Amino acid sequence: MDKKIDVLSKAPGPEEYLALRAAAGLSPRDVDGARIAMDNSIFAVTLRDSSQQLIGMGRVIGDGGCFYQIVDIAVRPDYQGHGYGKRIMTELMDYLNTHGQKGAFVSLIADIPADSLYKKFGFEYTAPNSVGMYKKL
Known part of the structure; x- marks a missing residue:
C-alpha cells in the first residue's frame, strides 16, 4: 500500500463521488441524489493520493440505532489490488x-x-434464511 495515501473521515463532493463510481464500474446516480446522499452519510471514509485525487471511498448509512448499511465501497481501477478496499x-x-x-x-x-x-470482516450470506431484495425508483 502506498504510504502517500491520505485517509479522511469525510464524504467526497457529489461530482467526485459520481466520477469515482463511474471509474470503478458502479451504476450511475443522479447528481442531486448524490448531494443529498453525501450530506446524510452516518460515516464516510475517503482515500486520496498525494495530489488529493479521490482514489477510493466507502460509507455507512442507516438509522444510527438498529440498522446500518455499508455502501459505496469503490476504488479507482488503477489503484485496485493494493489493499485499499x-x-x-x-x-x-x-x-x-x-x-x-x-x-x-x-x-x-x-x-x-x-x-x-x-x-x-465477518459478513455472512443471508440465504437460505433470507435473501436481499431491491427496487429501483
Missing part, C-alpha cells in the same frame, strides 16, 4: 465497532468477487 472496510468497521449500537444489524450488498473481502 480492505483499508476502507477496516475504517468503516472500526467506526461501527466503536459507535454502533450493541445488537444493531449491519448489512451490505456484495458484488462478486468482492464478497470474499466482506467475509474477512
Whole structure:
C-alpha cells in the first residue's frame, strides 16, 4: 500500500463521488441524489493520493440505532489490488465497532468477487434464511 495515501473521515463532493463510481464500474446516480446522499452519510471514509485525487471511498448509512448499511465501497481501477478496499472496510468497521449500537444489524450488498473481502470482516450470506431484495425508483 502506498504510504502517500491520505485517509479522511469525510464524504467526497457529489461530482467526485459520481466520477469515482463511474471509474470503478458502479451504476450511475443522479447528481442531486448524490448531494443529498453525501450530506446524510452516518460515516464516510475517503482515500486520496498525494495530489488529493479521490482514489477510493466507502460509507455507512442507516438509522444510527438498529440498522446500518455499508455502501459505496469503490476504488479507482488503477489503484485496485493494493489493499485499499480492505483499508476502507477496516475504517468503516472500526467506526461501527466503536459507535454502533450493541445488537444493531449491519448489512451490505456484495458484488462478486468482492464478497470474499466482506467475509474477512465477518459478513455472512443471508440465504437460505433470507435473501436481499431491491427496487429501483
